[in-house]
Amino acid sequence: MTTDAVIEALRNALLADPSNHAVRSHLAELLVGAGRDEEALEEAAKVLAAEPDNIGALRTAATAAAAAGQASRAAGYARLADALAPGDGGESHHGPGDFAMVVPDTAEELLEGWVESEALVEPEIGRLSQATITLSGVGGLADVKRRLELSFLAPMRNPELRVQFGKSLRGGLLLWGPPGCGKTFIARALAGELGANFYEVGLSDVLDMYVGNSERNLSSIFDAARRNRPCVLFFDEIDALGQKRSHLRHGGAALRGVVNQMLAELDGASSDNEGVFVLAASNHPWDVDSALLRPGRLDRTVLVLPPDLEAREAVLRLHLRGRPTESIDFRGLAKATDGLSGADLALACEQAAEAAMEASIESATVRPITQHQLAQAVRSIRPSIGEWLETAKNYAMYGNDSGAYDELAAYLKRRRR
């Protein structure tokens, strides 16, 4: 089919089912692609009237408005999309930002709310956003939540208890575990629990080839965090600081400087870190520089394991929200997906949605996502955490003298049964 034919088919489908926002959103995208900006804008605006937080429609509307010469309207849409789904770079998938928001009735109201809320001070490095999810949006993982509550949130919320028990507010938290299992997601939810801004920095954004620049980058990051407090400052891939020197272009000496700068910032040596909560994440905790894990620094560690049954069900529900589906046996799907990560599950939903979209286009009517399509998608996916588990097993077996990997060892043992 040519694009024009697909556009026609979608328009017909919408005549039959005008409230299908997923299809209308897709139509708007195709219209932008075909250079029909005014029409695209009209369709995207219709979607936004019903779903003001639809990221895909916001991105499309931004592109269409810009192309149609409506610069300020375009900027408004883009700002909103960034606020709701920081860093998704304009893809139209459903990310963690698009739920659990207090959703106003119209796009106009939403825009107003955004303009009125206190502006964030944009940092040069990393991404700053307002946290919109809380731990209740994280499915399952009861253990992790309890640990976070005890070690982090309760002391944060109860200053008197802190004093009585002599617990300090200093120090941070390292989330570790296999890829795609919710570390970033949980960090963002912690920021939401604390009512804090969420400032996410990839360590690779910090490291710079030129000696001295990495240190300057780090200190400007901590400055930005302090200017936006209360703030959860989240360092992803923290292991990049401790990786075997030969893996890096930078050379050992330069890296040492960065670690030292990080330690100084964490210790609050030169300034006051009140209201800045440092979290970090790593898939390779065995590579994390041990100086970073000493008391007062990232001294609490929480293992985030692959999603349990509850969590898998939550992830599936989350990723099918707002999409047309027939009635789905979520529990059954969750049972059939042991060993998949959150990211794997998201991918399965994406594939099922594509299959349904294809069927809709072929039949020129809206076909909801079916149980069968989901089951098929789920079956086609190879668990992405197998390799990680292999590596982790070695550390649990041969590198666990300190007991640091006890929890992991217990998990591996449970799995084998």
Ligand SMILES: Nc1ncnc2c1ncn2[C@@H]1O[C@H](COP(=O)(O)OP(=O)(O)OP(=O)(O)O)[C@@H](O)[C@H]1O
């Ligand atoms: N317990 C959960 N409840 C709801 N959604 C989840 C859960 N765990 C994972 N997800 C979903 O899976 C996606 C991937 O998780 P996330 O990006 O947080 O993984 P990660 O551990 O940070 O991975 P990486 O190590 O690759 O950075 C999330 O965006 C979220 O949609």
Ligand SMILES: [Mg+2]
């Ligand atoms: Mg992550």
